[in-house]
Amino acid sequence: MTVTLTPTGLSVAQQEIPVYSGAVHYWRLERSLWPTILDQVQALGFSMIETYIPWSVHEITPGHYDWGQQDERKDFEAFLLLCEERGLWLIVRPGPLINAELTNFGFPSWVLGDPRIQARTAQNSPHLDAAWGLHPPRPFPVPSYASETFYQEVGRWFDVVTPLITRHLAPRGCIVSVQSDNETCYLFHDQAYATDYSDASLCLYHSFLQERYHDLSTLNATYHGHYTSFAEIDPPRDCQVQTRDDLPWHLDWIAYKEYQIRWCVARIARMLRERGIQDVPIFHDVAFQYRTPLDLARMEADPDIDWVGMNLYRNKESYRGAIQSIRFLAGSTRLPFVPEFGCGIWSHRDLTPTPDEQAFITISAFMYGVKAVNFYMLVERERWQGSPITRHGTLRPDYAPFYQQWAAFLKRYPLWRFERCRQALVLLNYDLGRYASLASTLHYAHADLYGLPRELFQVDLDLGLRWNALAEADERIWDNWFGTAIHALQRRFIDYDLADTHIDPERLQHYSFVFLPTTDFLDTTDQHNLLRYVQAGGHLVIGPGMPYLDPTLQPSEVLCTYLKAPGTTSIGQGTLTWVAQSDLEQLANNLLPPAPYRSAHPAIDITTHHYAGQTLLFLANPTAQTISTSIHFTGQHGFHCVWGDPRTLSVQDSLPVELSPYSIQIWEVSA
Numbered sequence: 321m322t323v324t325l326t327p328t329g330l331s332v333a334q335q336e337i338p339v340y341s342g343a344v345h346y347w348r349l350e351r352s353l354w355p356t357i358l359d360q361v362q363a364l365g366f367s368m369i370e371t372y373i374p375w376s377v378h379e380i381t382p383g384h385y386d387w388g389q390q391d392e393r394k395d396f397e398a399f400l401l402l403c404e405e406r407g408l409w410l411i412v413r414p415g416p417l418i419n420a421e422l423t424n425f426g427f428p429s430w431v432l433g434d435p436r437i438q439a440r441t442a443q444n445s446p447h448l449d450a451a452w453g454l455h456p457p458r459p460f461p462v463p464s465y466a467s468e469t470f471y472q473e474v475g476r477w478f479d480v481v482t483p484l485i486t487r488h489l490a491p492r493g494c495i496v497s498v499q500s501d502n503e504t505c506y507l508f509h510d511q512a513y514a515t516d517y518s519d520a521s522l523c524l525y526h527s528f529l530q531e532r533y534h535d536l537s538t539l540n541a542t543y544h545g546h547y548t549s550f551a552e553i554d555p556p557r558d559c560q561v562q563t564r565d566d567l568p569w570h571l572d573w574i575a576y577k578e579y580q581i582r583w584c585v586a587r588i589a590r591m592l593r594e595r596g597i598q599d600v601p602i603f604h605d606v607a608f609q610y611r612t613p614l615d616l617a618r619m620e621a622d623p624d625i626d627w628v629g630m631n632l633y634r635n636k637e638s639y640r641g642a643i644q645s646i647r648f649l650a651g652s653t654r655l656p657f658v659p660e661f662g663c664g665i666w667s668h669r670d671l672t673p674t675p676d677e678q679a680f681i682t683i684s685a686f687m688y689g690v691k692a693v694n695f696y697m698l699v700e701r702e703r704w705q706g707s708p709i710t711r712h713g714t715l716r717p718d719y720a721p722f723y724q725q726w727a728a729f730l731k732r733y734p735l736w737r738f739e740r741c742r743q744a745l746v747l748l749n750y751d752l753g754r755y756a757s758l759a760s761t762l763h764y765a766h767a768d769l770y771g772l773p774r775e776l777f778q779v780d781l782d783l784g785l786r787w788n789a790l791a792e793a794d795e796r797i798w799d800n801w802f803g804t805a806i807h808a809l810q811r812r813f814i815d816y817d818l819a820d821t822h823i824d825p826e827r828l829q830h831y832s833f834v835f836l837p838t839t840d841f842l843d844t845t846d847q848h849n850l851l852r853y854v855q856a857g858g859h860l861v862i863g864p865g866m867p868y869l870d871p872t873l874q875p876s877e878v879l880c881t882y883l884k885a886p887g888t889t890s891i892g893q894g895t896l897t898w899v900a901q902s903d904l905e906q907l908a909n910n911l912l913p914p915a916p917y918r919s920a921h922p923a924i925d926i927t928t929h930h931y932a933g934q935t936l937l938f939l940a941n942p943t944a945q946t947i948s949t950s951i952h953f954t955g956q957h958g959f960h961c962v963w964g965d966p967r968t969l970s971v972q973d974s975l976p977v978e979l980s981p982y983s984i985q986i987w988e989v990s991a
Contacts, residue, residue, distance in 0.1 A: 322489070322599040323496050325627050325655060328736045329692060330601070332409070333491040338736050339657065339691075340727075341368035341411060342698025345420070346399040347377050349699065349711055351392040354399060356713035357699055358406055364708060364720060365727020368496070369403065370411040370659075370694045372418040373485075374426040375477050382430055385480055397484055403494045410488075411694065413499035414481050416474045416588070417463075417507070421666050421703040424460045425453065425507070431473050432461045439464040439506070439516040442557035451515040453507045456668050456703075462507045465584040466520040475591060482595035489599050498597050499659070500589040500625065503607040504581050510613055511777075512574055512757045513558050521580065526550040528576045542568045542872070559761050559779045564873045567783075570758040571871055577613040586624040593624070601626035605659035608632070610648050610820070611753035611795075617652055617822040629657030629692070632685065633665065636677045636982040639942040643688045643925075644795075644818060650689030651745055651817030651827070658685065663695035664706030664719075672706040676982065679722040683963070683984045687927050687938040689817070691736040695723075729963060733936065733986075738929035743913075744809055744816035745831040746802070751821065751843055751871045752793035759790060783873065787839035787865035801864045801901045802837040808908035809835075813915040813926050821846040828853040833912070835861045842867035847878035855892030861907070863899045921949035924979065928989075935989040936962075941979035951975040958990040 324331045329338040342361060349357060361369060378385050378394060388395025403410050418426035431437060439451040439462040451462040463470050490496045509515045530550045533539040540547055544565050547553055555573040560566060589602045604625055606614050620628045630649055634642035649656035661682070665672050673681070685693065700707035708719040759779045778790065791800050798807065809816050819827065821836070821843065828834060834853065847867065854860050866883060870876035879896065882889050888897040899907045917926050917937060924947060925940040937959070941947050952974055959975055960968045963986035969975065979985060 321601065322491055323601060325601045327655060327691075329655065330496050332496060337368070337409060337496065338730075338734065339368065339411075339497075339655070340366065340693060340730065340736075341370045341409070342366050342663065342695040343660075344369045344371055344699045345697070345701050346371055346396065347374065347391075347393045348701035349393065351395065351398075353711075353713045354402055357709060358402055358408065360709050360713055360715055361698060362406060362408070363715070364698070364723040365731070366698070367407065368409040368411065369698070370413065370696075371399075372420050372426070372502075373412055373414040373481055374418050374420065374422060375415050375481075376422065376424060376426050376428045378481070379428055379477065382428075387484075397487075400484075400488045400494060404488070408494060409490065409496045410494040411497045411499070412485060412495055413502060414478070414485065414592075415502060416477060417502045417504070419502055421456070423457055425455065427460075427463065429460075431470075432463060434469060434473075436469040436520075437461075437463050437467045437473070438518065439509075439521070440518040441515050442513050442517050449517070451506075451509055453509075455507075462509065462515065464516050464518040464520050465504065466516065466518065466524040466580060468520065470520075471587070471591070474588065478591055478595050482592060482597060486596040489597070495600060497601050497603055498592060500585050500592060500602050500604050503605060503631070504585050505607060505609065505614060506577075508607070510609060512570075512577070512760050513556065516580070517555070517557070522555070524580060524583070525555055525573075525576050526553065528579050529553060529572060532572065532575075556758075559759055559781075561758065561779075561781055561783075564783055567758075568872045571754060574612055574754045574757050578615045578618070581613055582615065582619050582622055582625075585619065586622045589624040603627045603629060603657070603659070606630045608645070610645070610652075611748065612750070612757050615750070615822055616648075617820065617824060620653055621824065627654050627657060629653070629659040631660035631696075632658045632681075633660070633662035634681050635671060635673050636680050636942075639681065639684060639982075642681055643684055646685050646688040646690050647816065648818040650740070651819035652823060655692050656690045657692035658690055659694050660696040661685065661693045663708070664697055664700065664704055667703045667705055675719045675722060678706070678719065679726070680982045680984065682722075682726065683938075683986075684940060684942075686735045687925075687940060687984060689740045698723075729986075733934070733962065734931075735929065738931040738934075738936065740815065741916075741928045741930060742815040742817055743831065744814055744833040744835065745828070746805055746809070746816050746818050747823065747834060747836040748795055748802075748818065748820040749793070749837050749839075749842070750846075751841060752789055752837065752839065753820075754871065755789050755841075756793040785840045789839045789841075792837045792839050792864065800837070801904065804901050804904045805835040805837070805861075805908075808905055809912070810925075811922060812908060812912050813918045814912055815915075815927050821850075825849040825852065828858060829856060831858065833859045833861065837864070838862040838867050839865040840867060841869040841871050841873060842876070842879075844870050844876045844878060847876065851878060851891070854894035854896050857893040859895040859897065859911075861897045861899060861911075863904065864901045866898050916953060918952045919949055920952065921947050923947060924949060924951075926951070937987040937989050939977060939979060939985045939987070941981065941983050944981045946978065946980050948976075948978045951977060955991070960988045960990075962986050962988050
């Protein structure tokens with residue numbers, strides 16, 4: 321490819337191009353203002369922008385397209401030429417789904433109105449089984465991404481739009497990357513038994529089972545069944561687990577839903593490639609989920625998908641959740657990328673981020689390892705608020721200055737080249753996430769809109785397990801083994817990444833310590849990958865349990881052959897530790913080396929970044945109070961504050977700092 325993905329961004333004809341862009345929706349802006357708006361984009365320091373190409377906006381009736389002939393704002397190629405005149409790179413997102421707070425998420429109404437295309441719920445009733453997206457301004461039928469009729473319609477759209485894209489691919493043109501679909505996840509019907517039970521989806525499910533088991537005798541032995549064809553198998557339509565024998569049937573449905581998402585994103589990517597999108601990388605964006613039915617590691621491992629990012633919309637109070645998402649991207653993906661980084665917010669949200677909030681969350685993302693970002697929306701439009709550039713082409717005086725200042729900072733300190741220093745990796749247990757998903761009785765999407773607790777839909781299964789799998793599966797709480805491990809690292813100012821047990825095994829070798837919550841079961845392949853990490857010299861810490869079963873609760877004695885009770889043992893060149901939650905804090909005291917920089921105040925977060933002989937020290941105060949404290953280290957260091965404080969100091973063993981609420985300081989350090 322002429323444009324390739326690198327660990328720091330994109331390479332265009334062997335020229336490094338950082339992915340630092342902002343969203344500009346051409347069809348929502350007055351055509352006469354495009355030049356002014358693009359000039360303002362560049363005035364904020366951006367040399368790359370991003371836009372959707374919305375299907376429903378351009379195909380106004382079946383087979384009839386408007387590319388500026390009727391509405392001049394829809395002249396996409398004229399917009400491309402303006403970008404090229406200004407030397408702006410462009411990321412395009414042709415769908416078919418785009419969301420963008422458009423009615424029907426950008427699908428033409430006649431496409432969604434075709435019963436052959438519609439997804440179905442588990443209800444199996446002609447009046448209740450259509451799946452609906454409950455999204456402003458009005459609900460709409462959800463399409464099935466298994467429907468062949470759906471792909472025929474998508475193919476027609478791609479036949480029209482891809483020639484426009486291919487004429488402007490870099491390096492001759494401005495387009496450097498193309499997205500395959502958008503936030504593909506059953507249109508947020510992501511609960512296990514919500515959808516899709518359409519005929520097309522069930523056909524794909526049967527193909528998945530045949531690919532998985534190869535022959536019926538193997539499936540029947542696993543299911544304890546007597547099926548005479550794969551087509552006879554109906555998936556579970558609720559949690560129907562009564563005994564351990566019921567687990568494979570449910571787990572296969574959970575795995576199928578993950579497979580369907582990967583299958584359709586890869587298929588759409590191939591459709592783009594077949595129509596000439598050959599010379600630039602194709603990516604996909606995940607909305608926010610990093611548990612089933614999303615599987616970022618396996619999606620990015622698909623040969624048809626070049627890279628995967630995850631969107632992020634947070635305010636200052638949700639800082640902890642924001643940095644966990646960034647840690648996951650840093651630990652899991654080729655190029656930690658946020659394709660939609662909240663720059664303002666959609667109009668039906670309760671709170672619009674203030675300028676200070678946008679600055680705080682943006683710098684937090686870079687502090688924890690994001691290397692590619694697209695600000696959404698850099699230019700405002702209808703159903704959006706809080707952007708630094710108005711739809712009239714003026715800079716908003718309260719929001720715009722930060723983006724100018726941050727672009728100037730990144731020109732001096734290109735953070736996509738810096739490497740964050742972290743010793744530890746904390747793994748989410750993907751099998752525990754699947755277990756929690758199958759042990760659910762939620763059939764309808766968006767129950768969260770009613771404010772109902774998630775626990776209301778959880779099923780307590782009695783399968784004779786030694787440890788509480790549901791409690792250990794929940795990464796949102798802090799009183800389980802996972803939360804205790806996170807706290808133990810944070811209290812010692814040990815920086816860490818997040819990933820899950822489907823991680824590329826080679827990535828494990830980058831970490832001295834790996835922490836993993838485990839109960840009775842863990843995938844056998846994942847156990848072997850972890851064992852190889854230990855044998856090669858890593859230190860694996862697990863608990864509260866020791867897996868001795870696979871996820872179907874059949875014997876799987878890999879790790880348990882080395883430890884029969886909590887303790888530590890050497891394996892090859894490395895170490896395996898099994899520790900109960902009650903002993904995890906003490907283990908961390910004995911095991912973890914002291915961090916190079918430590919705060920006297922426990923609420924301060926610290927990361928360090930290195931590049932070409934430079935060291936940057938990030939200090940964050942994620943609280944509502946001003947904090948005066950000291951940063952401890954060893955030896956004589958020089959400190960020059962390059963963000964947030966005008967001081968330059970040379971001090972021994974301790975740096976005095978004062979951080980205002982929800983703020984970050986960045987110091988350049990010299991020995």
